[in-house]
Structures are given as structure tokens and as C-alpha cells.
Amino acid sequence: MAVHATLYRFLPILFILVSFLGCSQGKDSDSANEVVVYTSVDQVYSSKIFKMFEEKTGIKVKPLYDAEASKAVGLKKRLIAEMRHPRADLFWNSEPLQALILAEKGVFSPYRPPNIEKLYHSKDLYDADNHLWFGIGGRMRVIVVNPQIMHPSRYPKSLDELWSGSLNGGVVLSYPFAGTALSHFSALYSRLGKKRFLQLAEKIKRDDTAFVAGNSVVMESVASGEYSAGLTDTDDVLSGLRRKKDVKALCYDQDGHGNFLLYGTVSMVKGGPNPQNAEKLIDFLLSPGTEQALAEMGAIDTTLLSGNRRGACKYWTLPAKKLLEGYREGKDIFKEMIE
Amino acid sequence: MSGASILLLPIFGLLLIISGGSGLLSEGGLHFEIPFALNSLKLALLSTIPFAIAGIAASWAVLSDGRAWLVRLFIAASITLFFIHPVVLLGFFKMVDGWTDYFSALTTSSLVYGIRSWAVASIFSLTLFSGRISGFALYAARSVVSPGRVFVHIVLPQLLKPFAIISLPLLMLNFFSQDVPSILGYRTYGEYILSNIILSDDISSALASMMPTLAVLALFLSVFWAVLKNSLHNDFHNPDETSGFQKPLAGGVLQFVWTAVPLILLSSILFVLLKELIASDVSLVQVLAENGGTLFYTTVITSAAAAVGMVAARVLYETTGRSEITVYTMLLYFFLPNSLLALMILEVYQYTGFNSQWSDTAVLLAGYMYALLPAAYFMLWLEKRYFAKDDFFRYVRITPWRRFLHVELPEKGAVWTLQFLILAVLALYELDIPLLLAPAGTEVLVVRIYNLLHYGDTVSIAILSMAEIIAGLAVAAAAVLLAPRRAV
Numbered sequence: 001m002a003v004h005a006t007l008y009r010f011l012p013i014l015f016i017l018v019s020f021l022g023c024s025q026g027k028d029s030d031s032a033n034e035v036v037v038y039t040s041v042d043q044v045y046s047s048k049i050f051k052m053f054e055e056k057t058g059i060k061v062k063p064l065y066d067a068e069a070s071k072a073v074g075l076k077k078r079l080i081a082e083m084r085h086p087r088a089d090l091f092w093n094s095e096p097l098q099a100l101i102l103a104e105k106g107v108f109s110p111y112r113p114p115n116i117e118k119l120y121h122s123k124d125l126y127d128a129d130n131h132l133w134f135g136i137g138g139r140m141r142v143i144v145v146n147p148q149i150m151h152p153s154r155y156p157k158s159l160d161e162l163w164s165g166s167l168n169g170g171v172v173l174s175y176p177f178a179g180t181a182l183s184h185f186s187a188l189y190s191r192l193g194k195k196r197f198l199q200l201a202e203k204i205k206r207d208d209t210a211f212v213a214g215n216s217v218v219m220e221s222v223a224s225g226e227y228s229a230g231l232t233d234t235d236d237v238l239s240g241l242r243r244k245k246d247v248k249a250l251c252y253d254q255d256g257h258g259n260f261l262l263y264g265t266v267s268m269v270k271g272g273p274n275p276q277n278a279e280k281l282i283d284f285l286l287s288p289g290t291e292q293a294l295a296e297m298g299a300i301d302t303t304l305l306s307g308n309r310r311g312a313c314k315y316w317t318l319p320a321k322k323l324l325e326g327y328r329e330g331k332d333i334f335k336e337m338i339e
Numbered sequence: 340m341s342g343a344s345i346l347l348l349p350i351f352g353l354l355l356i357i358s359g360g361s362g363l364l365s366e367g368g369l370h371f372e373i374p375f376a377l378n379s380l381k382l383a384l385l386s387t388i389p390f391a392i393a394g395i396a397a398s399w400a401v402l403s404d405g406r407a408w409l410v411r412l413f414i415a416a417s418i419t420l421f422f423i424h425p426v427v428l429l430g431f432f433k434m435v436d437g438w439t440d441y442f443s444a445l446t447t448s449s450l451v452y453g454i455r456s457w458a459v460a461s462i463f464s465l466t467l468f469s470g471r472i473s474g475f476a477l478y479a480a481r482s483v484v485s486p487g488r489v490f491v492h493i494v495l496p497q498l499l500k501p502f503a504i505i506s507l508p509l510l511m512l513n514f515f516s517q518d519v520p521s522i523l524g525y526r527t528y529g530e531y532i533l534s535n536i537i538l539s540d541d542i543s544s545a546l547a548s549m550m551p552t553l554a555v556l557a558l559f560l561s562v563f564w565a566v567l568k569n570s571l572h573n574d575f576h577n578p579d580e581t582s583g584f585q586k587p588l589a590g591g592v593l594q595f596v597w598t599a600v601p602l603i604l605l606s607s608i609l610f611v612l613l614k615e616l617i618a619s620d621v622s623l624v625q626v627l628a629e630n631g632g633t634l635f636y637t638t639v640i641t642s643a644a645a646a647v648g649m650v651a652a653r654v655l656y657e658t659t660g661r662s663e664i665t666v667y668t669m670l671l672y673f674f675l676p677n678s679l680l681a682l683m684i685l686e687v688y689q690y691t692g693f694n695s696q697w698s699d700t701a702v703l704l705a706g707y708m709y710a711l712l713p714a715a716y717f718m719l720w721l722e723k724r725y726f727a728k729d730d731f732f733r734y735v736r737i738t739p740w741r742r743f744l745h746v747e748l749p750e751k752g753a754v755w756t757l758q759f760l761i762l763a764v765l766a767l768y769e770l771d772i773p774l775l776l777a778p779a780g781t782e783v784l785v786v787r788i789y790n791l792l793h794y795g796d797t798v799s800i801a802i803l804s805m806a807e808i809i810a811g812l813a814v815a816a817a818a819v820l821l822a823p824r825r826a827v
Contacts, residue, residue, distance in 0.1 A: 036779040036780075038779070042790060042794060043786075043787070044791075044794045044796070062779040062780030063779065063780065064778075064779040064780070064781075065782060065786055065790060066786075067770060067774065067785075067786045067789035074678070074771065074774035074775055077678070077682060077775065078774070081682055081685040081686060081689065081775075082685065082689060083689075084689045084690075085689050085692055087699075087779065088779065175521075175534065178534075210524040211524060211526070212521065212523070212524045213518075213521035213522050213530075214522075214793065216792070216793045216795070217522050221524075224433070239793075239794060240795070242795070243795045335534050338526060338530075338534070
């Protein structure tokens with residue numbers, strides 16, 4: 001009888017212990033031949049790159065993926081919160097701005113990959129002074145249209161035309177406070193200055209622009225004919241084309257600065273548990289072969305590393321300092337754009 | 340205080356919040372964004388309507404249908420709808436040709452969340468019929484008066500208050516939900532909160548600026564709680580209280596609604612998913628093999644999270660749970676965004692300096708536990724009120740194990756299973772907790788689904804959704820089978 005009573009009392013504890021056993025997935029991270037990567041690069045692409053690395057080096061990659069729905073800030077907040085006892089070795093981000101903010105906060109440790117100067121054609125694409133972050137894999141911000149609905153003669157040729165009010169079906173873009181849209185608007189703010197950016201923001205508001213959660217949703221909304229045009233990234237359009245969606249990516253402002261170029265970044269986390277393995281993975285990611293593999297998968301369309309392959313459009317980018325300034329000064333305006 | 344007026348209280352509370360001028364996370368001064376709040380209010384009200392319809396319809400069907408097995412099947416179908424992720428449901432609606440031409444973002448969002456409300460109503464109907472409402476008494480009453488009169492004069496008055504209580508968290512859940520409307524471009528208050536959290540680099544300032552809003556919500560909930568307690572007190576002392584409804588309802592229509600809607604919806608979703616599978620040349624085995632680790636890990640971790648949530652709520656209730664401070668704390672946890680909750684736990688974890696897969700998993704479970712605790716506590720609170728007190732057993736020589744096996748399990752088994760299901764589904768849908776607390780090298784299903792959606796891999800999503808539905812059916816079937824015969 002007493003045995004039954006004890007069993008009953010400890011039943012929940014036993015259940016929890018069994019659950020814990022089920023959840024346990026291996027040894028402590030600092031005692032294994034592994035590397036911990038936090039990444040907001042799409043899982044379908046990054047997992048293949050990690051597999052390539054594992055096959056080449058025998059080092060196990062333990063990734064933690066972000067989701068587009070979290071607006072690519074979940075991992076950024078986590079890295080800041082983990083600064084006292086870092087759990088990650090490496091941060092591979094899908095756009096530059098969050099890495100710049102984290103570098104400024106002291107989350108990253110410097111690492112100088114071999115032949116770094118020869119690797120890039122521009123010093124704007126990596127942290128040439130402190131070696132805290134390195135650009136990898138370029139994508140462009142593009143105007144997306146549905147060629148079944150819109151005649152080529154009506155394709156917008158610039159951002160001004162996109163928000164000129166001439167497109168009957170409306171314009172859609174992802175929330176300007178997150179992801180690549182945040183990087184793009186920060187860069188635009190920096191380049192245009194406050195006065196001209198406010199004029200653009202006013203146009204966007206006046207045109208009753210729709211804001212949706214994520215660039216893939218922008219592409220889907222244009223493909224389904226809900227909106228005439230949108231502003232998104234090339235990888236999202238490539239993903240749509242692969243699924244035979246009626247979408248077309250347009251270059252814009254080709255008489256001016258061109259399309260805005262986004263790039264991923266890779267950084268070593270300060271105090272991470274496996275620094276040597278992290279260095280090996282950075283070297284692997286910053287190899288033209290890896291970048292080429294990403295391009296073949298459709299994750300990127302412009303390579304940044306040696307053997308630089310220009311994308312289909314003329315493009316521009318900004319030095320990190322300018323991009324950060326644009327973010328700091330413009331973020332309240334970006335938030336107000338959706339109000 | 341009548342049940343109907345309690346039903347209106349949440350709406351009053353939301354108006355109170357709006358007129359209260361609270362603020363959220365704004366670095367340039369605290370202000371409440373009325374257009375966003377009004378959008379969310381519209382969405383919350385519309386998507387909570389199916390809760391009321393399904394609650395009445397389910398109760399009516401349970402009472403009037405003699406074929407118990409059929410009723411059990413309908414209940415299981417309704418409950419299973421709860422297992423389908425709202426974003427997957429949205430995908431189903433968007434697959435219908437021309438849907439977006441005819442239905443606005445608000446209508447579509449309300450329908451998606453309305454399905455969730457429908458499922459919750461079915462779950463609670465079963466819970467209430469398992470506990471409070473006596474099937475024998477109803478049988479006796481039906482032998483002398485019409486089922487309509489039994490329903491209006493006996494069942495409805497007893498249903499109104501518990502449903503009013505449940506409508507509050509559901510209304511709030513729908514108010515703060517942003518995943519579906521944000522995909523459709525419908526701007527909500529949840530989205531506004533998110534934008535502030537994103538653009539605030541400093542976690543402590545984000546937390547501090549949440550306080551005015553939490554204070555207003557706490558004030559509103561204090562009023563609600565006080566009114567509710569008073570009402571329940573009267574209710575227990577006046578069991579003969581009747582509702583204002585006098586005319587019998589159109590029973591046939593209600594029964595049709597309740598039985599047809601979930602079955603048609605569930606079979607349509609399964610049909611669309613199967614069609615997607617058949618049209619593709621992807622191997623089912625291959626997709627399951629690729630995602631098997633994620634499915635297994637998610638099943639284990641969400642089950643463990645639900646179990647930990649249930650146990651923690653019980654321990655809390657038995658030790659300090661009856662104090663009002665605990666109740667208010669639970670309510671505040673309910674309104675705290677889970678991203679901030681996870682960051683708070685992460686801050687504490689960082690101080691401990693632990694660093695292992697074991698402690699990481701424990702911290703993830705702790706995150707889920709705090710996120711689920713308000714719901715678990717709330718359901719326990721209801722259970723304690725709608726089931727007979729067990730003082731009798733103090734005077735009878737019976738071992739705890741025999742009491743559990745022969746008394747509590749037959750009586751409360753279905754309710755516990757449903758509580759477990761609700762908590763497991765809430766954990767399954769939760770995105771912020773695993774993103775911020777999951778150990779590296781693990782991935783939960785919701786993150787995988789979002790990534791597959793981004794990539795457009797609809798076949799894998801269809802297979803994973805079907806796995807979710809099958810798991811849901813299994814739990815729902817267990818719940819209805821465990822339900823006492825008088826319940827259905």
C-alpha cells in the first residue's frame with residue numbers, strides 16, 4: 001500500500017525525468033569536436049553547407065536556426081543575452097545590419113582569416129579595421145511584379161515610380177522594422193538624408209502601401225495578384241520561380257545608384273566554447289567554393305569573394321558606419337511608416 | 340451579476356485599456372496606438388464569436404443525440420482542429436481559388452483564429468459535461484419536458500458563466516495574436532509590440548516600458564476577477580438561477596452546425612493535403628526521414644512541457660495557489676510577451692553559469708513552463724470549481740493509488756487529457772521560447788514549418804501537418820474515450 005502511495009506521489013517526477021532523458025541530445029558542448037552556429041540563413045541552404053563542412057573536416061556542426069516569422073531578431077537578442085556565458089561559436093546572419101549592431105555591442109571576437117585583403121574587392125564588404133565580421137553571399141533588393149498581370153511597358157524603373165501612385169493594384173513590402181527591409185531603409189535614410197527620406201516615407205504612406213510579414217510573403221502576394229508590385233530580395237523571387245510562380249525580378253534606378261546590395265555576414269562569437277573549430281568554419285564559409293555552392297542553390301545571386309561575379313543589376317552598398325547611422329537616426333521613422 | 344454581463348466584461352476591459360492611454364516600449368515617449376488596438380479588437384471579437392456558437396451547438400448536440408459514438412467522433416474532429424497550426428490553416432484558405440478576391444484580411448484572419456476558438460469551445464463543452472452538469476439529472480428532466488426547455492432552463496444557465504470565464508483568455512489570445520494577420524498585411528497591436536521589441540536594443544528598457552500597459556491590464560483584470568468571484572459565489576448559493584432565455588433554440592440547425600462544420604473542415608484540409616502529396620513525386624518516407632528527428636524532438640519536448648506545466652500549476656495551487664497574489668501573478672504572466680519572458684529566463688540562466696545539454700534542456704522546459712503556467716493554472720482553477728470536492732475520501736480507507744485508479748481517473752481522465760492537449764498544442768505553436776532557449780543542434784516543428792513555408796516546400800508542410808493531425812486525433816480520441824459515459 002505504501003509502495004503504491006509513493007509511486008503515485010513520484011509519478012510526475014518520474015515522468016519529467018523520462019522526458020529529460022528523451023530530450024538529452026548528447027555530450028556537453030565544450031567537450032566535443034563540434035562547433036555551435038547561430039544562423040538566420042534559410043535552413044534549406046545553410047544545412048547543406050554545414051553538411052559539406054562536416055564531410056570535409058569531421059567537425060560536427062550544431063546549428064540553431066532562426067525563423068522569418070521572428071523577423072531575424074531572435075538570435076540577435078539571444079546573443080546579447082548570452083554575452084556573460086556565450087553558447088555560440090559563430091553567427092552567420094542573412095543581412096548585415098544586425099551583425100554591425102552586435103559588433104558594436106562587443107558580442108564578437110576578432111579573427112583574421114588568411115589572405116583576407118585578397119578575398120574582397122571592396123573594403124565595405126568586411127570589417128577591415130577590427131575583423132569582427134565578414135560579408136558572404138550577395139542578394140539584391142529588387143522590385144517584383146507579376147508578368148501575367150502587368151505589361152512590360154508599365155514596369156516601374158525606379159523606387160520613385162514604384163510609389164508614384166500609377167500602379168492600380170497597390171504596392172506591398174515587408175515590415176520596415178525587421179530583416180532586410182530594415183537594412184534597406186537604413187541605407188536609404190543614410191544616402192538620402194532625413195528630409196528626402198521623409199518625403200519618400202510620406203509617398204509610401206500616401207500610396208497606401210501594404211506591409212506584410214516577410215519577403216517571401218511579398219513575393220507570394222504579387223504572384224497571386226493581390227498586389228501589382230512589391231519590394232523584396234532576389235532569393236525570394238528565385239524561390240518563387242523555382243516553384244513556377246508568375247513573378248519577375250526587376251532592376252531599378254539603373255541610371256542612378258542601382259539596386260541595393262545585401263549580404264550575409266559571418267562573425268566569431270567572443271568567448272565561444274570552440275574557438276578553433278569556429279575559425280575553421282569561418283575559413284570554410286569564406287571560400288569561393290562555398291559561396292559558389294550558395295549561388296547554385298539559389299540562396300544568393302551575387303558573389304562577393306574572389307572571382308567576383310557581378311549580379312544582373314547595377315548595385316550599391318554602404319560602409320558599415322553609414323549603415324549603422326542610418327539605422328540609429330531613422331528607426332523611429334521606419335516604425336511610424338506602418339502607423 | 341448575470342452571466343451575460345460577464346460576457347461583456349472583456350470588451351469593456353479592452354475599451355478601458357484603449358481609453359487608459361497606456362504605452363508600449365516607445366523610446367520617444369509612451370503612447371498607445373489606437374488604430375492598431377482597434378484593429379486587434381475587431382479581430383478578437385470576430386474570432387471569438389465561433390466560440391459562443393460552437394459552445395452552444397456542442398452542448399446542444401451532446402444533449403440531444405442518442406448515438407454516443409457519433410457524438411464522440413464529432414467531438415474528436417472538433418478537438419483535432421486545434422492541432423493545426425494557424426499558419427497552415429491560412430495556407431489552406433489561400434489555396435481556395437479566388438479566396439483573396441472575396442475575403443478581406445480581417446475576415447480571413449478571423450476565420451483562422453475562429454477555428455481555434457471553435458476547437459476550444461468543443462474542448463470545454465466536453466470538460467463541463469464531464470464534471471459539473473449531471474447527465475442523470477438531465478435525463479430525468481428530459482423525461483418530463485422538451486429537450487429545448489431543458490437546454491434553456493438547466494444547461495444554458497450553467498454554461499454561461501464558465502464560458503464567459505474562458506472567453507476572456509481566448510479574447511486576449513486573439514487580441515495579441517499577430518502571425519496570421521501580419522502575413523495578410525492586417526496591422527495589429529501584436530505587430531506593434533513586436534516592432535518595439537525589435538527596435539529596442541536594450542532589454543531592460545523594453546521591459547520597463549512594458550510596465551504601464553501591464554499595470555492597465557492588471558487593473559482591468561482585478562475588476563474582472565472581483566466581479567467574477569462575486570458572481571460565482573452567488574452561483575453556488577443559487578443553483579436554481581435561470582437565464583433570460585425563454586424560447587427553445589432551433590435544435591436541428593444547431594446540431595447540424597456543430598456536427599457538419601468540423602467534419603467538413605477537417606476532411607477538406609486532409610483532402611487538400613493528400614492532393615498536394617499525390618501531385619508531387621516526393622516520397623513520404625523520405626520527407627518523414629528528413630524531418631523525423633525534428634518530429635520526435637518536438638513530440639518529446641512539447642509533451643514534457645505540457646506535463647511540467649500541469650505539475651507546476653498543481654504544486655502552485657496546492658501550496659500558494661489560493662492567494663490572490665498568485666492569481667494576479669498568473670494573469671500578468673499571461674500578458675507578458677513570451678519573447679520577453681524567455682529573455683528574462685535567459686538572464687537568470689546566464690548568472691548560474693551552467694553549460695550543458697542537460698541544463699539547456701531544463702532551461703527550455705522552464706521557459707515553456709512559465710509560458711504555459713497561466714493556462715495550466717486557469718484550467719486547474721476551473722477543474723477545482725466544477726468537480727465535486729473530495730472530502731469524502733478523508734473518512735474512507737482507500738489508498739491514493741486505488742483512489743486515483745478507480746475514482747479520479749474515470750472522473751477526471753478526459754479533463755486531464757484535454758488539459759494536457761491544450762498545453763501541448765500551446766507549446767507546439769510557441770515560437771519565441773524555442774528560438775531563444777532551445778539548445779543548439781535541436782529544432783522544433785514550428786521553426787521547421789516556418790522555414791519550409793519560406794522556401795515554399797508545400798509537400799513537406801503537407802506531410803508534417805498530417806503528422807500533426809494524426810497526433811491530434813490520437814490525443815482527442817483518448818480524451819473522448821476516457822470521458823465518462825454520462826458526458827456524451
